[in-house]
Amino acid sequence: MESARFRPRGHPGVSPDGRHYYPAFPYTTYIHMEDTDVADLFAYMQTLPVSDTPNKPHDVGFPFNIRRGLGLWKLLYLDESFVMTGEMSEQVTQGRYLVEALGHCAECHTPRGPFGGLQRDAWLSGAPNPSGKGRIPNITPAGLDWSADDIAYYLESGLTPDFDSVGGTMASVVDNMSQLPEVDRAAIAAYLKALP
Numbered sequence: 075m076e077s078a079r080f081r082p083r084g085h086p087g088v089s090p091d092g093r094h095y096y097p098a099f100p101y102t103t104y105i106h107m108e109d110t111d112v113a114d115l116f117a118y119m120q121t122l123p124v125s126d127t128p129n130k131p132h133d134v135g136f137p138f139n140i141r142r143g144l145g146l147w148k149l150l151y152l153d154e155s156f157v158m159t160g161e162m163s164e165q166v167t168q169g170r171y172l173v174e175a176l177g178h179c180a181e182c183h184t185p186r187g188p189f190g191g192l193q194r195d196a197w198l199s200g201a202p203n204p205s206g207k208g209r210i211p212n213i214t215p216a217g218l219d220w221s222a223d224d225i226a227y228y229l230e231s232g233l234t235p236d237f238d239s240v241g242g243t244m245a246s247v248v249d250n251m252s253q254l255p256e257v258d259r260a261a262i263a264a265y266l267k268a269l270p
């Protein structure tokens with residue numbers, strides 16, 4: 075078999091044979107990634123054992139089952155600019171990259187408009203939980219009064235300041251975050267504290 079090769083992006087969310095991917099693959103977030111990080115991620119995935127589970131067919135409803143419609147969707151919702159702009163410290167800039175690009179925190183914590191686009195004007199302010207009842211919490215300073223240390227510790231241990239422990243889909247996010255260097259968790263916390 076010919077082995078796949080990493081190609082730098084020119085067309086975000088487009089397969090090597092030119093089809094639009096559904097944005098369930100969060101390229102709306104990964105569009106912010108540095109090419110070198112995309113290449114590293116690709117190299118890592120090439121080391122994983124081949125899975126013998128066949129690909130599942132898509133199960134999305136109209137109008138999203140019309141793949142061509144995704145071109146229009148992307149025109150409306152695919153935005154290359156970062157949400158947080160303006161003057162910011164080096165630490166917050168690093169946190170912005172981790173949150174807005176690599177961590178895809180917004181895919182869960184930001185509400186979506188009628189066609190599934192992230193509402194950038196309500197960034198990280200909480201959203202209905204797509205996997206059941208309840209809401210995914212608001213993690214801007216308006217919704218979360220934890221200190222930066224509290225946030226960093228939660229991302230490391232899954233423990234909240236009032237000794238509750240993380241649940242739901244956030245548990246696997248914390249599993250991943252706990253493997254980051256401490257400076258990265260501190261940067262994420264600093265970014266969240268710097269949100270409007």
Ligand code: HEC
Nearest residue numbers: 177178179182210211213218239240241242243244247262
């Ligand atoms: C797959 C969906 C998902 C993703 C991605 C996600 N979160 Fe969460 N997050 C949740 C859910 C669900 C909860 C509520 C957990 C609970 O009730 O225990 C939560 C809770 C939190 C909380 C605690 C808020 C509170 O009031 O208890 C913080 C802080 C947080 N997330 C930060 C982040 C950061 C930072 C990222 C990106 C690195 C992120 N989350 C990515 C789903 C997600």
